[in-house]
Amino acid sequence: MNYHTSVLLQEVINGLNVRTGYKYIDATLGGGGHAKAIIDRGGIVLGIDVDQDAIEFVKKNYESRIKNQELKVTRGNFADIDKIARENGFEKVSGILFDLGVSSHQLDSAERGFSYLKSGPLDMRMDQRLGVKASDLLNALGKNELYELFKTLGEEEKAKTIAQAIVEKRKISPFETTEDLISVLTKIYGFANITDFAKATSGKKIFQALRIAVNSEINNLRITLPKAIGLLETDGRLAVITFHSLEDRVVKKTFLGFETMGLGKVKTRKPILPSEQEIEENSRSKGAKLRIFKKT
Numbered sequence: 001m002n003y004h005t006s007v008l009l010q011e012v013i014n015g016l017n018v019r020t021g022y023k024y025i026d027a028t029l030g031g032g033g034h035a036k037a038i039i040d041r042g043g044i045v046l047g048i049d050v051d052q053d054a055i056e057f058v059k060k061n062y063e064s065r066i067k068n069q070e071l072k073v074t075r076g077n078f079a080d081i082d083k084i085a086r087e088n089g090f091e092k093v094s095g096i097l098f099d100l101g102v103s104s105h106q107l108d109s110a111e112r113g114f115s116y117l118k119s120g121p122l123d124m125r126m127d128q129r130l131g132v133k134a135s136d137l138l139n140a141l142g143k144n145e146l147y148e149l150f151k152t153l154g155e156e157e158k159a160k161t162i163a164q165a166i167v168e169k170r171k172i173s174p175f176e177t178t179e180d181l182i183s184v185l186t187k188i189y190g191f192a193n194i195t196d197f198a199k200a201t202s203g204k205k206i207f208q209a210l211r212i213a214v215n216s217e218i219n220n221l222r223i224t225l226p227k228a229i230g231l232l233e234t235d236g237r238l239a240v241i242t243f244h245s246l247e248d249r250v251v252k253k254t255f256l257g258f259e260t261m262g263l264g265k266v267k268t269r270k271p272i273l274p275s276e277q278e279i280e281e282n283s284r285s286k287g288a289k290l291r292i293f294k295k296t
């Protein structure tokens with residue numbers, strides 16, 4: 001199975017202005033596709049990922065690159081990027097990449113519970129060491145907290161009805177599987193079956209909201225970008241790929257804030273999007289937005 005197809009690959013390499021012998025951090029290593037492209041251009045990479053599967057995959061598949069000291073791999077949360085960079089001798093780098101969201105491997109692994117198309121435990125932890133799973137949130141949060149979560153992180157219009165239905169359902173039996181959640185959403189939206197659910201846009205945002213909450217995605221991004229800029233040397237680049245509007249808003253605003261503070265320049269007034277050809281070849285690239293900031 002293909003672990004993950006890297007999106008906007010050439011655009012990232014150009015955006016980072018990768019040069020031979022210079023150091024880069026790939027803060028979301030995944031299957032290592034972007035990291036490999038940076039190394040192929042002569043860069044030296046520190047790869048970070050919270051997911052043990054990603055770390056094991058890259059260690060196995062890029063053994064020679066690691067031996068050659070072109071690639072260093074470490075498990076950790078990019079929220080600790082400053083500490084991780086220091087520990088690995090990457091405290092001044094020429095570029096940092098964040099390719100946010102889930103990998104295809106995570107989505108396609110039923111037992112990880114990320115996908116509404118797969119039946120499995122409602123887990124959604126990118127870091128398997130985390131204590132709280134998506135099912136725990138559904139079983140423990142109050143109705144208003146669930147409403148807030150679905151409204152703010154899912155931008156779901158039926159947030160109130162769904163929160164109410166979840167509280168009712170768990171009185172009978174706790175949420176455990178992706179199907180438990182789908183059956184609630186299917187009833188609310190009146191879908192006949194999972195195929196109808198998969199075709200529609202409604203209801204899916206609940207999965208997104210839970211994933212963002214379980215992994216503290218927005219908060220991690222907010223605290224990490226200022227740390228990342230601190231690690232860049234002059235002319236260094238920050239490249240961030242987002243997959244939904246909440247994340248993109250954070251990146252856009254933070255980059256503008258950096259510019260106002262005189263830290264450098266936003267290189268992408270408008271985000272770079274995948275070409276039609278890329279979307280055709282890899283439908284999961286749809287919705288990706290790449291923004292670049294150059295430190296001065």
Ligand SMILES: C[S@@+](CC[C@H](N)C(=O)[O-])C[C@H]1O[C@@H](n2cnc3c(N)ncnc32)[C@H](O)[C@@H]1O
Pocket residue numbers: 004005006007027028029030031032033034035048049050051054076077078079099100101102103104126220
């Ligand atoms: C879209 S994939 C990256 C794919 C990668 N660029 C490639 O070419 O294969 C995102 C990866 O980021 C990881 N990730 C998400 N949030 C993270 C965080 N806060 N810290 C470290 N890794 C994270 C996920 O576990 C996942 O493997």
